[in-house]
Amino acid sequence: MQGNFKAPVPTLARLATYFSVLRDVQKQGIVFINSSKIEDRCGISASQVRKDLSHFGEVGKPGVGYEVVRLRRHIGRVLKLDRTQRVVIVGAGRLGQALAAYPGLAEYGFEVAGIFDNDALVVGNPISGLVVRDSASMHALLPGLNAKIAVLTVPGPAAQQAADMVIDGGVRLILNFSPAHIKVPRNCMVRDVSFTQEFAVLAHYSED
Amino acid sequence: MQGNFKAPVPTLARLATYFSVLRDVQKQGIVFINSSKIEDRCGISASQVRKDLSHFGEVGKPGVGYEVVRLRRHIGRVLKLDRTQRVVIVGAGRLGQALAAYPGLAEYGFEVAGIFDNDALVVGNPISGLVVRDSASMHALLPGLNAKIAVLTVPGPAAQQAADMVIDGGVRLILNFSPAHIKVPRNCMVRDVSFTQEFAVLAHYSED
DNA sequence: TTCTGTGAAGCGATTCACAGCT
DNA sequence: AGCTGTGAATCGCTTCACAGAA
Numbered sequence: 001m002q003g004n005f006k007a008p009v010p011t012l013a014r015l016a017t018y019f020s021v022l023r024d025v026q027k028q029g030i031v032f033i034n035s036s037k038i039e040d041r042c043g044i045s046a047s048q049v050r051k052d053l054s055h056f057g058e059v060g061k062p063g064v065g066y067e068v069v070r071l072r073r074h075i076g077r078v079l080k081l082d083r084t085q086r087v088v089i090v091g092a093g094r095l096g097q098a099l100a101a102y103p104g105l106a107e108y109g110f111e112v113a114g115i116f117d118n119d120a121l122v123v124g125n126p127i128s129g130l131v132v133r134d135s136a137s138m139h140a141l142l143p144g145l146n147a148k149i150a151v152l153t154v155p156g157p158a159a160q161q162a163a164d165m166v167i168d169g170g171v172r173l174i175l176n177f178s179p180a181h182i183k184v185p186r187n188c189m190v191r192d193v194s195f196t197q198e199f200a201v202l203a204h205y206s207e208d
Numbered sequence: 209m210q211g212n213f214k215a216p217v218p219t220l221a222r223l224a225t226y227f228s229v230l231r232d233v234q235k236q237g238i239v240f241i242n243s244s245k246i247e248d249r250c251g252i253s254a255s256q257v258r259k260d261l262s263h264f265g266e267v268g269k270p271g272v273g274y275e276v277v278r279l280r281r282h283i284g285r286v287l288k289l290d291r292t293q294r295v296v297i298v299g300a301g302r303l304g305q306a307l308a309a310y311p312g313l314a315e316y317g318f319e320v321a322g323i324f325d326n327d328a329l330v331v332g333n334p335i336s337g338l339v340v341r342d343s344a345s346m347h348a349l350l351p352g353l354n355a356k357i358a359v360l361t362v363p364g365p366a367a368q369q370a371a372d373m374v375i376d377g378g379v380r381l382i383l384n385f386s387p388a389h390i391k392v393p394r395n396c397m398v399r400d401v402s403f404t405q406e407f408a409v410l411a412h413y414s415e416d
Numbered sequence: 417t418t419c420t421g422t423g424a425a426g427c428g429a430t431t432c433a434c435a436g437c438t
Numbered sequence: 439a440g441c442t443g444t445g446a447a448t449c450g451c452t453t454c455a456c457a458g459a460a
Contacts, residue, residue, distance in 0.1 A: 008429065009409060016408035020387060034441060042389045046441095047431055054443050062437045062442040080411045087407070094309055098302035104387055104404050110411075148414040149407065173410040179228060179312055181250045189413055191406050196312050198399050199295070199357065200224035201217060202381040203288045203318075205397055206356040216451070242419060254419095255453060262421050270420040270459045 005078065007055045014052050015075050016108075017042050022072040023107075034065030085110050086146055088171070090162045091153035092117035092125070092132045095177060099151060101128045113145040118158070135165060142169025149173045156180035163190075213286065215263045222260050223283050225250050227316075230280040242273030293318050294354055296379070298370045299361035300325035300333070300340045303385060307359060309336045321353040326366070343373060350377025357381045364388035371398075 007015075021041045025033055035046035035053075044052075053059060053066070059074055060066045076082040087105075089096045092115050099105070100112050115127055118135040125132050133141060150166035152159055152174060159178035166174065167188055174190045176182055184190055215223075229249045233241055243254035243261075252260075261267060261274070267282055268274040284290040295313075297304045300323050307313070308320050323335055326343040333340050341349060358374035360367055360382060367386035374382065375396055382398045384390055392398055 010429070012409045012412050013402075013405045016402070016405040017389075019408070020404065036441090043391075045431075047433095048429095050442060051430075051444080058443070060442050063440045064438070065441070078412065079408045080414055081408060085407070085411045085414065094302065094306035098306045099403065101302055102403065105407065108404050108408060108411075110407055149410050173413060175406055175410060181225075183251075189410065191410060193401070193403075193406055194221075194224070195307070195310065195401075196228065196316050197221045197224040198383055198401055199293070199313065199318055200227070200287045200289060200316060201220045202357050202383060202397065202399060203293045203316075204220050204286065205381055206288055206293065218451070244419090253453075255455095256451095258420060259422080259452075266421070268420050271418045272460070273419070 005056060007052075007078070011052045011055060012079065014044055014048070015079055017044065018049070018052070019072060019075045019079065019081065019108075022068055022075070026068050026072060030068055032061075032065045033068055033071075034060075037065070081109050083109065085149060086113040087111070087149040087151055088114040088116065088142065088145060088147045088166065089151045089153060090116045090135065090138075090166060091151075091155075091158075091177075092119075092122045092127055093153060096151070096153035097127050099153065100130070110149075113147045114141065135162070138165045138169050142166065142171065147171060149175065151175045151177065152182075153177045213264060215260075215286070219260045219263060220287065222252055222256070223287055224316075225252065226257070226260070227280060227283045227287065227289065230276055230283070231315075234276050234280060238276055240269075240273045241276055241279075242268075245273070289317050291317065293357060294321040295319070295357040295359055296322040296324065296350065296353060296355045296374065297359045297361060298324045298343065298346075298374060299359075299363075299366075299385075300327075300330045300335055301361060304359070304361035305335050307361065308338070318357075321355045322349065343370070346373045346377050350374065350379065355379060357383065359383045359385065360390075361385045 021038060035049040038049045039046045056078055059071055087110055089100055089112060100115060115130050115132050116135045116138055117123055117132050123132050123134045150171040152162050154162045156179045159180035160182050163174060163182045172188045176190050176192045182190060229246060243257040246257045247254045264286055267279055295318055297308055297320060308323060323338050323340050324343045324346055325331055325340050331340050331342045358379040360370050362370045364387045367388035368390050371382060371390040371392060380396045384398050384400045390398060
């Protein structure tokens with residue numbers, strides 16, 4: 001398969017892992033890598049790796065493996081990491097600050113284009129090179145920021161309103177760190193990250 | 209089904225969501241709730257809700273629904289949230305600080321019992337009521353902290369070592385926020401939270 | 417009648433196993 | 439000989455649909 005392209009979300013998530021593995025491998029000057037070496041480095045089974053990679057046409061050489069640089073470029077194109085992806089952060093609390101400063105994002109080509117908060121005490125403060133803007137100005141400022149992705153790091157009760165505002169500003173892709181369930185039009189996509197869920201699942205396995 | 213109890217991980221994650229929904233509902237003084245009202249509040253389909261809840265015996269009344277308080281207690285027991293769960297944080301960077309201060313954790317009964325870092329500049333600093341300890345002291349201190357869960361908020365290259373240290377200290381449950389794949393003995397469980405994965409999946413859906 | 421609990425059907429992803437390319 | 443790409447088998451979760459309890 002080639003070009004216009006439909007992969008399951010779990011595959012996309014794993015592609016991001018391969019992308020990072022390939023960066024390390026590339027730094028080590030390795031030119032070819034095979035599926036079981038990828039398994040060694042990230043714990044994803046070799047057959048899963050091959051299946052995932054087969055989603056976008058033949059890129060590996062039988063008997064040899066995958067050409068590291070070429071494969072990484074391939075994945076970059078599929079994940080649209082071959083360009084700068086601008087994101088806005090709504091909620092300038094500790095988590096918002098942590099994300100704004102997270103070097104991992106920059107490595108993938110994500111660039112924080114704006115940070116918003118509705119707390120007057122926070123608005124105006126500098127956070128990793130950006131001045132926190134008032135949420136009320138989102139409608140006016142978002143179009144100029146040209147961000148396709150919004151991150152919500154606001155308290156649960158503020159999440160729906162924050163989502164409405166970024167959508168109003170033209171954003172369709174939302175990463176929701178708040179514990180609230182947010183409702184969006186069908187042309188928008190929300191991914192939820194729930195710390196409490198992660199903790200709770202682990203807690204279940206704590207014996208005694 | 210009752211008592212000794214085996215549910216799929218996706219079910220456990222959703223139970224955490226119901227647990228939070230039920231807290232809100234309870235606060236509003238609602239006594240009974242049915243599966244489709246739960247769907248309205250969290251977006252999980254009513255039949256999924258019933259299937260999940262049916263994993264631990266009959267708790268709902270046909271024609272009426274679920275008794276809010278009783279159901280919440282039930283879920284609390286299953287997720288072991290009916291007790292204080294002590295966690296340690298390894299990595300006192302911004303993300304570690306954000307988690308240490310996150311009110312959502314306290315609401316679920318999680319208590320940060322210790323924060324460690326290997327940066328001498330950070331060791332000794334107070335973070336939300338705790339003094340950051342040197343990672344080197346983990347072996348000595350962990351047993352006394354009585355934490356069953358460790359959170360790794362360290363850079364990728366430090367993750368495996370951090371995991372080894374908490375495991376050495378008796379922790380078997382690890383929430384890994386680092387981008388690295390970590391190897392653990394089979395009696396340990398790791399859950400990975402990958403911000404870059406979440407961002408990359410969204411980026412794939414950014415058109416143009 | 418309303419709504420649960422659940423067997424059965426359906427769906428999607430993972431794993432297997434091997435033909436075929438290098 | 440080594441490793442990919444892929445159909446087929448398998449696995450596990452979700453959705454359906456309905457019998458039966460309140």
